[in-house]
Amino acid sequence: MELFANILVVGIIALMMIKAVKHIKKNGVCEGGCAGCPNACNCGKKQ
Amino acid sequence: MKIALAGNPNSGKTTLFNGLTGSNQYVGNWPGVTVEKKEGKLLADKSITLTDLPGIYSLSPYTNEEIVARNYLINEHPDVIINIVDATNLERNLYLTTQLREIGIPVVVALNMMDVVRKQGTFICVKSLEEAYGCPFVEISALRSEGFTDLLNKVYSVKGTEPQKRLIFDHHIEEHVNELENTLGDLNYKRYYAVRLLENDQRLGIEVSKETLETAERVRKELEGIFDDDIESIFATERYEYIEKSMKTCHKCGLKKTFNPDTILMNKYLALPIFAFVMFCVYYISVTTIGTIATDWVNDTLIGEIIIPGAQNLLASIGTSEWLIALITDGVIGGVGAVLGFLPQLALLFFLLSLLEDSGYMARIAFLLDKIFRKFGLSGKSFIPILIGTGCSVPGIMASRTIESESDRKMTVITTSFMPCSAKLPVIAMISGAMFGGASWVAPSAYFIGIVAILISGLVLKKTKPFKSEEAPFIMELPAYHMPKASNVFKHTWERVRSFAVKAGTVIFVACIVIWLLSNFNFAFEMVDSNESMLADIGSVIAPVFKPLGFGTWEASVATLTGLAAKENIVGTFGVLYGTAEVAEDGMEIWANLQQAFTPLSAYCFLIFNLLCAPCIGALGAIKREIGKGKIAVFALTYQTIFAYIVTFIMYNVGKVFF
């Protein structure tokens, strides 16, 4: 039971981590339309 | 098919772009909102690309964003140019029209803000405008999405045609321009190049024959002789005279006089107090009053009493291991939650800043403060990036492109991040809440120190070689005030709130997990007390550096480091390190632990150092993009860090004497 629950939780976290890292890779740390950005889509991304 | 959208700054290009493409680009009521071109597909026809260019007053490139616009028009060969014209400000807007139609690419003029024009009771005769400029004019209102179909129909109909010939200039000039055109052979956009050559444009972008150059030289001399004036003045005057003539037949001004808020807002005695009051209100309301009430509720009740116990029970009930429960509650919820807890304050700040931007007050602030800023070697226009920078440094840094003088621009780029951005706001709120009982002076003082740091840097940097220069001009349009549009303000606020939340869910989330792992295991991968963890070892190595500044603990050093990825991480790190599981029922425990780790003075020094030192990676990237790679970017980073170090060092050591 404990092992199963642990694998489940670790799995979920790992998945979220992968998703987050992918997102960061794509958008950069400043997160696309970061607060107050007049160029909502462009910042952080390579031009 | 490619369509380019060109027009004066603040004429509503981006609103039209959003309307035609269904995108969500940023709109504001100040000149220079858009500093880069953007592309989108038409909603009506996906095969058509629409490019939104930065606003330009003329084709003689003067600032960087104007060069972007001009280069696109000349080098990318759009099929049609939509020239958007602010119909409430027709005369000056038509100046660019006279230049655009010269290029030879078919032009459709979109008369924007016709709803406002009608309300003012002003009459514009479209027929005579079309007659005068030889291209179709369409009445639209970008804000209300009126006239779009009409506009697109006109665009299709002019594709492949050339603007009809109109004699804009005096016959002497027309003859001379024609003569120069003939020497250019079968070049594209001959007339455009001929005029630019005559005007002695230094950034022509093409090689021309010696014969052409000689002809240009001779023709210019002849014209200057005929008009007894210099060539630039001749062309500008001729264009405006033609526009004035055309205005006589097609434009009748409304008689309705509206009240100008500037009589009060820019009053000699009231202006500065009102400005100070407005700025104080913005930060006081969002950081100290309403915002705090909401933030406290989220932190203490929602996260502390509902989410953390809930998650604990859930995980325990399915039989998860102790350490994993700790990772979720301390690491993920403690860290990310500590950051997200500040969302209400930020939402309020974003909302109030949007109101300021949309109303037109922003340009007045630049007008108001120019004299002060100039004393410190900066331009009044530097204030716009600074104010934008209170949302996020990255767009603030980019907004500096509207500053004409290269050295002023660089200086603004380097100093903008001194201003506390929205990511630093949670740090301010945390220190203020934990160490000073939420005293109302802490947040405003952070902004005040930011401004002072910028001004002092202005003085210091002006003395160094790369920034020494002639005084830059300040020639700025003051846009008309208008009521902020509710949908626009809410959209801005929502966009910013959303991206803050997304950032918490990505960057902060990953960072918190890493910090939790590093702070709970030692190098032998055994689970240990955080004081013996890997993170403690790493932090202890750097801590001596911060010792003279008053916060030489390994926790504070690590937080400063993680803050480089994103400043919210400082709060997240403290959330993970100081908010241990057994005290999680009470969200205030983080505060209690902070009070043990810091004295008020060292906490304040910690805060100031983190506000002033190197900004987050995102902002550093923006600085690099804006001022170029290499030495100067390194200089920027070094300068900021050393500056922060010296200021904090003085503050701590002087403070020690008194407190």
Add this chain to the structure above:
Amino acid sequence: MTNTLDKIKPGQTVRVTKLGGEGAVRRRIMDMGLTKGTNVYVERMAPLGDPMELRLRGYSLSIRKADAEFIEVV
């Protein structure tokens, strides 16, 4: 009587007769519509005395006194 624009008191309307100065600033001033023969209404000085706000061609323009000094008006 010729005068320079920076000397004009708020509330007065003047006509531009000559543009001095040089280079990019001058160019920008002309692009913004301050050309020979233009009627300019001086709306106000900034609360701190500089720059000044002008009304011309149906819109408001702000310009520093130091730059207005090169603009001759009657």
